[in-house]
Amino acid sequence: MQPLSPSTTGPIPTGWPRTGQPRTIAILGWARLALQAAEGTGYNLSASELAAGLVLMGHRVIYLSSGIHYSLIPGMRIRPRETWRGIECHELINSPNLSPSAANFQNPRREAESKKQSELVVSFLKEQGVDLVHSHSLEGQGLDVVGAIKAAGMPVVVTLHNYWHVCPQVDLIYNEHELCFDYEGGRRCAGCLNESKPNVRKVKRIAMRLAERSLGPKQAELIKLKSRRLIRKALNGDDTPGVVQRQSKPDSELALGHDTGGRADTALEHSFADTNGKPAREPAPLPIDANEKFLENREVHLRVLNDYGRRRVAGIGALNSADLVTPPTDYNARLHASMGVDPSRLRVVPYGQPHFDQINRRARRSPYYEQSPWRAETASRPLRFGFFGTVRPNKGLEVLVRAIDLLEADVRKRCQFVIRAHGGDWAFRKRMARYPEVNFLGGYDLLQLIAAGGEYDVGILPHIWMDNSPLVMWEHLHAGKMILAARLGGAADTITPLDNPHGHAGNGLFFPGGQPAKLAERITQLVRGEFAIPSPSDVHKATKLTSYPEHVTTVDSIYTELLGG
Incomplete structure (x- = not known):
């Protein structure tokens, strides 16, 4: 490392480019x-x-x-x-x-x-x-x-x-x-x-600023959060988001013990208490073009x-x-x-981005870099799909959970869905609780993201807008993961579909935005081996990646x- 620079808070990494004309x-x-x-x-x-x-x-x-x-x-x-x-x-x-x-x-x-x-x-x-x-x-x-x-x-x-x-x-x-x-x-x-109106928000921000100065930032934020919870409680009843409500009736298979009863479907029959939350809106379907x-x-x-x-x-x-x-x-x-x-x-x-490069190096240093992570004909575990993002509507989590609902039982049993979403995911977790193949892990930071490469095999990008150049897309690709992506926005520039007519190396598959049934079809195709899942090395070769x-x-x-x- 070079000596400490007066304009930085740490040493300059060895080999980092330096300008000859400081501006x-x-x-x-x-x-x-x-x-x-x-x-x-x-x-x-x-x-x-x-x-x-x-x-x-x-x-x-x-x-x-x-x-x-x-x-x-x-x-x-x-x-x-x-x-x-x-x-x-x-x-x-x-x-x-x-x-x-x-x-x-x-x-x-x-x-x-x-x-x-x-x-x-x-x-x-x-x-x-x-x-x-x-x-x-x-x-x-x-x-x-x-x-x-x-x-x-x-x-x-x-x-x-x-x-x-x-x-x-x-x-x-x-x-x-x-x-x-x-x-x-x-x-x-x-x-x-x-x-x-803007003036209403300005008054609220002035009040928050005064609270921070008199009580301290942490106490002011706690008051703000508590107020929001009280309002939410008044609107939605006594249910506390994020806390699993006790079931109002016992499991219908309670008496079976370890006996499957000849039933092959893994879906569970939950009976959570009703809440007064807003019903989820059906995604607006878009054409592939x-x-x-x-x-x-x-x-x-x-x-x-x-x-x-x-x-x-x-x-x-x-x-x-x-x-x-x-x-x-x-x-x-x-x-x-x-x-x-x-x-x-x-x-x-x-x-x-620096974390892109860290994710990329992790993939290249893996002993499995040249290997396909999952093959349908020899698989001894589920095919793991990863969603990373937020619960905001534009990210398309609603599309994904509806697609999971549409999967045939024999296909779903061969999947595992890892969902890492910032924000209040309780409504989604409750809807997916009947499927033991769906796991919600909450939000994440960059260090967890780097470590998450071993959690999943295929990234899912179900956005419903012209997402410019989503960082999560680049994170999947730097990790060497193929992507199932809505063909919207910058993803169409970046992802080469495995079924492209030119025979080029691919790094993903597209489906029309806002169409859960089409996403379910793509998931089914991968599970049934209609497309071979590329190795991390193959994904890197098929993608133009830029270093920090x-x-x-x-x-x-x-x-x-x-x-x-």
């Missing part, structure tokens, strides 16, 4: 950088690791967040928050735009243009001597900030982690349920999310009928005023181009290109 780079986002995936999920993990890598290269990196903290003392201002891994983190207080996006959903006019806020941001960047600005999220800012920064003489790079610039809901999903092929000039947006159909709708994408329509036009304008826009997948680039982004400004920069050092040096080369160094 001052400003990164814009909304989440607290130090929380990484815990706040802002994949976007913040990507932004934070890029920032840390740039510091290791020798750059000075400044981070500015906005839209989270509010104060009784009026007026916008920017203050230092912390230094994390050598990155100087600042936050904008009392932003007219809240973050994350849902909190600001009913504020499209301010989101399109916030002149005073943009002036404050530009003034701060100038004071800091910033050479180049890299936006990873403008949630909490006005879209006019990109043009204002450019007018001040600083180059701007915008990385697209989602679709926020053209959709305040972020995912291009209407009502958290169905893909929004036509936003009807903005009229459909008006009824998309049931969110409170939903990606292409969305791009064909370019004539409706920029129709303008209200403030939401004007916000979308402002978002496209912001991207066209940037020097370079860097989506992580080709599909994301083509979608934004179909909405009016100048194709010459778009350049695909794939994700690279490659990602950071690619971004650094873009900075050098734009700054003329």
Whole structure:
């Protein structure tokens, strides 16, 4: 290891690339950088690791967040928050735009243009001597900030982690349920999310801030959680989510003891007490070519009928005023181009993450790297499927549990489903409790994720939106796992189906998004041996994978290109 660098909190790893032209780079986002995936999920993990890598290269990196903290003392201002891994983190207080996006959903006019806020941001960047600005999220800012920064003489790079610039809901999903092929000039947006007014949220955040200062952060958070539980209890009765309710009647097979009674199906007959939770919505079925159909709708994408329509036009304008826009997948680039982004400004920069590389090395160092993990004709254990993500509707866990319900008993018995999902998974666990082949393991962190490679053989990606370049997809592929994926968004660029007509090496299989029956068919095909499951080595050979050092040096080369160094 090299000696401790004054700009970092640790030694520089041996062999890490160093810049010959140190710059001052400003990164814009909304989440607290130090929380990484815990706040802002994949976007913040990507932004934070890029920032840390740039510091290791020798750059000075400044981070500015906005839209989270509010104060009784009026007026916008920017203050230092912390230094994390050598990155100087600042936050904008009392932003007219809240973050994350849902909190600001009913504020499209301010989101399109916030002149005073943009002036404050530009003034701060100038004071800091910033050479180049890299936006990873403008949630909490006005879209006019990109043009204002450019007018001040600083180059701007915008990385697209989602679709926020053209959709305040972020995912291009209407009502958290169905893909929004036509936003009807903005009229459909008006009824998309049931969110409170921005001023109401600001008051709540001021109250939370006061509670933190008077009681401490932990106590304030406990009060907040307790209040939510009391409200939930009042709405849903006395059931406590996450606690298995006692069965109201005994097991119907109680008298059998160890005798199977000639019954082959492993399903259990549970009789949990009823709860008053909301019934699950049936997924909206999509065609296998939903990606292409969305791009064909370019004539409706920029129709303008209200403030939401004007916000979308402002978002496209912001991207066209940037020097370079860097989506992580080709599909994301083509979608934004179909909405009016100048194709010459778009350049695909794939994700690279330290934990991707750790997962990849673990797979390569395994004694089983060259072996198929499971063969139908010789199997002595179940085929193990892994779902990693959250319970949010866009991730498609509802599609998976419905697919499991549709499996024939003899197929299901030859499966094991490992579900690791952040959030309240009680409703899903209760529905799946009758199947001993389904195991819920709760949320996970990056270290658990690296260790999870031995838990499953096939990844499942049942998302219902144009998922940009899901980190979980890359985690599966770096682990050498083939994927059953909805053919939506960036997955279509990355996954080569085993049944491709060209005979190319494959790393997965597709099914139409939102169609549990089609996912059940794919699971059945694998269990019955209709497709051979590739080895980790074969998955790696079939996939273009980017390392973390490659990602950071690619971004650094873009900075050098734009700054003329």
